[in-house]
Amino acid sequence: MVTRSEGLRLLRQALGDASAEFMEGQWPAIDAIANGRRRVLLVQRTGWGKSMVYFLSTRILRDQGAGTTLIISPLLALMRNQIAAARGLHLTAETINSTNRDEWHEITTRVRADNVDLLLVSPERLENPEFLEECLLPIAENIAFLVVDEAHCISDWGHDFRPSYQRINRLLRELPPNVAVLATTATANERVVEDILVQLGENTELQRGSLMRETIALQTVDLPNRASRLAWLALALPGIDGSGIIYTSTVRDAKSVTAWLQDQGIEAEAYYGALGQAEGDEGAREALEGRLLRNEIKALVSTNALGMGFDKPDLAFVIHFQAPQSIVHYYQQVGRAGRGIAEAVGILMTGEEDDEINHYFIDAAFPPDRDVERVLAALDDADDGLSINDLLKVVNLRKGQLEKVLKLLAVEDNPPIAKRDSRWYRTPNPYAVDRGRIERLAGQREAEWQHVQDYARAETCLMAFLGQELDDPEATECGKCEVCLGEPVIDIVPDRATVAAAARFIKRSEVPLDARRQWISGAFEGYGWRGNIRPELRNEEGRALSIWRDAGWATLVEQGKEDGRFPDELVDACVEMIERWAPHPAPEWVTCIPSLRSEELVPDFARRLAEALEIPFRPAVSKVQETQRQRNMMNNWQQAQNLDGAFHVDPDQVEVGPVLLVDDIADSRWSLTVVGALLRAAGSGQVFPLALALASASNAG
Known part of the structure; x- marks a missing residue:
């Protein structure tokens, strides 16, 4: 048993301050963990010193010959900050995360040899079968103290609910009774506290202080x-x-x-x-x-x-x-x-x-039923599972949407899917969307947003x-x-x-359009493109005048789409943007990407822009087959494959100098990439894409 005075000595040693005192509530938490080996939920204000509780508890436990402390921490920034603090307390700290895959084996070996005091992992690691088999299971018997930082994430009522945290529930159930557990948070109301206590298990002790911040x-x-x-x-x-x-x-x-x-x-x-x-x-x-x-x-x-x-x-x-x-x-x-x-x-x-x-965040918190059904149906039809890239080809979802569905399904108690190596498989477990739970949580988030207002x-x-x-x-x-x-x-x-x-400033906040550098595998069989985009077919960096439905010029872009003609103000704005941009070498002619739906909208604007720039316009590009709207294609493969064979360039209309390639809305940049490659193949000079609006800022890079 370590006394409070001994604990205070360690605190002062850790802080390098001979007059330091415990914050109210710190010693009771340390005592419960280090001396009582109990489970504690600690709710204290930001800046109170929750990390000092588990650092000092670790120091005491290690001095008593106990094993490693495992800290489940949600952010890499948080991990870096904690590792620096732990080393200041003469504790050996390591982290296993997505950025240090090559070090996993070495760190695991050091934990098993009892040479690591603190091991920090993200909750997402708990989903990774490779991590569980190669890292966590071999060191499980060496774990003496488990810390769940930002524990509100355990609760699906919490403001930062992360499905990965649901894995912690299983880990908690498998821990031996003599392993101390500390869950910490500063942002849990009574409802979330009760939910966390249920999930941490019986005999969990709640310690709570004032959340007021006087400074x-x-x-x-x-x-x-x-x-x-x-x-x-x-x-x-x-x-x-x-x-x-x-x-x-x-x-x-x-x-x-x-x-x-x-x-x-x-x-x-x-x-x-x-x-x-x-x-x-x-x-x-x-x-x-x-x-x-x-x-x-x-x-x-x-x-x-x-x-x-x-x-x-x-x-x-x-x-x-x-x-x-x-x-x-x-x-x-x-x-x-x-x-x-x-x-x-x-x-x-x-x-x-x-x-x-x-x-938008409220609506996107949980994947819609149709996305879940698409993924399950695709895996049902697969004879030998599907990789992420395979799934993107058969389900029209963005990669982030797909990963959200997979994560949600994988953390169920009886998961309907499982991952082996890089492939996902359908398990025999039935699955039904708990629509009542999702609606309840969405309603709660609506109420929380109202409280902010x-x-x-x-x-x-x-x-x-x-x-x-x-x-x-x-x-x-x-x-x-x-x-x-x-x-x-x-x-x-x-x-x-x-x-x-x-x-x-807002009106001149144009967005760079980075050039794509690689074709999507199997998406351009008609054009015969694969692998890297050769430099002689690659676009130069381009510009979008605005972000769709954002402040600035986007309002006039939207109005022009509705009216069937873009106003002259947008021509003037593009001329000013080109002067700031100063593409080199300067474009010597203008062409555009046509549409079969609004045949004159973009060519009309491109002609007027060419006239204002005092360079010729050439209708070099034609669309030879109708396609789905790019904004309805949710991932790279779908967007790219949608345009295979869609455009043709007339060599007789192509000039040899650098060209300004105009489009109204850049949804995926694949239209600009495909037409740019066709123009270069037909003999044009460098291609500089210009769009009036970018559908999403995430599509710029």
Whole structure:
């Protein structure tokens, strides 16, 4: 048995502070785990020090000769942060994740040899049969302490429900009774707490503290217009001491807000889940986290990829450019601020796009029945299972949609599908969609979104509002928020000039169109294309004037589609964009991608653009067969195969110089890629694609 005084000595040693004291509630949790080997659900505010509980518990258990601590942690950013902290406590920490596959065997060997104190894995690893067989099962008997971080993810009522966490339930049931278990969260209300307790099992002890954050001054800013919000940021950030995070709802917004701040001379960088993946730079996110930690930049403009567990004690501000999905989302994110400083600010901005974005997330939370049925039917018909690529050919789903269906089915208690090697198989287990459960959860998410809107209009203490939503019995008025003060924490009213500059920025926020570099295997049998796209057939980088249904020029693009003619303003906007873009060598002629549905819409615009550029237009491209709309094709293979043999280029209309290839809406970039290759094969110079709108920002790269 380790006494409280011995535990305090370890705390002070870990922190390098001879006067450090336990936070209220820390020692009881450590005592229950390290001395009692019990199961504990710990609900404490962000920044309270939950990680110190499992680090010190691990230190005590290891000193007593116990085995390794297994931490199930949801984000790579969180893993990196925890590993750094653990090493500061003289604990040997390792992680097994998707980025270090080559190290799995070595790490497993070290755990079995009792040379690893802490092993961190993501919940998704628990779905991987290879990980279970090669890593987890061989070291199971060496595990003495299991930590489930961000445990609200266990509950399908939780705001960050991840099906992968359902695997933890099975792991918990298989643990021997002498293995200590700690589940931690800061964002669980009573309903979610009860759900977690049921899933953790009998005799789980609930330890709960106040969720109030005394160092954060909260404020809401009602500026629905995007240009006004951009202007507010540009004016407010220079007046805030220190650095912080600006949260956006989408990757597109993270990039756009970052570009605006940089344009205004503010040091900012965009941060999102897929950052660096296209370039093979796995350290891109970690490098940006480091720059923020060292105060080398004013702000990271981030999606929710930077959230749970990221710890910067002197983070001075958290600003939401759009409203998040729920109060628990908001509390978890704004709680990044003010952990080690006396004053920080949390600003919630509301925008006209909030409702559409959040309802999209609500609708997309669970795959629709028809998607589940398609996948099960395809696997039923397969004699020897199907790989992901095989499934994409036979079910018209985006890869992300398909993976969501597979994950949902694979974590069922009696799963209707199973994975062996790289192939998925149908099992004999029956499956029926629990429509009642899904509707119940969707209704709950609707209610949570309404509570966010209520917060934005609240006339009572904002911190107390958050605490009450999280069922904190100690929720009290903070005395620091704009409601308590009776005035804004940051009193900024955007001036006309800055708003106008932001509006101009939005209108010139064109999107690069990267050139595709590889044909989809088996999709272009008619054209005979396979493998890499040869450089002499490849497009140059192009541009899209706008994002479909976004702010800026997209409104006029949509109007032109409805009217059957694009207005001259779009011609002028494209001319200005081309001047900024400055493609080299400069295009010497213009052609376009025609449509059998609206035969004159795009050619008419391309002719007027050519006239404005004072270069000739040539109708070199014809569509020789009707196709499905590209926007109805949900994945790369479907989109590519849909266009096989669809276009023809007339060599007599092709000029040898570089060409501007015009389309109205770029859905997948495959039309531009196919026609570009045909133009190059017919003798044209470099092909520079230009689209009036990109159907989705995710299609740019």
